[in-house]
Amino acid sequence: MPQHTRPRQICGHCDGFPTVTITTGQTxxxxxxxxxxxxxxxxxxxxxxxxxxxxxxxGA
Numbered sequence: 001m002p003q004h005t006r007p008r009q010i011c012g013h014c015d016g017f018p019t020v021t022i023t024t025g026q027t028x029x030x031x032x033x034x035x036x037x038x039x040x041x042x043x044x045x046x047x048x049x050x051x052x053x054x055x056x057x058x059g060a
Contacts, residue, residue, distance in 0.1 A: 008048040014040035018047040 010016040018040040026034045039045035 008050075011040060011043040011047055011049050013042035014047065016047045018043055018045045 011018065020038050021035045022038060024034045024036060028034055040047070043049060
């Protein structure tokens with residue numbers, strides 16, 4: 001029998017796009033653009049939020 005799970009809420013801070021790559025404007029010695037990766041600080045790069053009751057169960 002299938003388990004029915006509720007869909008997780010999308011993070012309101014990043015709208016479900018938790019990780020972005022940003023160019024620094026510099027190039028590497030091979031000529032490629034140098035980039036850095038940034039993660040959403042609210043959802044820690046997952047793209048979803050947890051409900052307060054879920055945090056209480058985990059003890060966070």
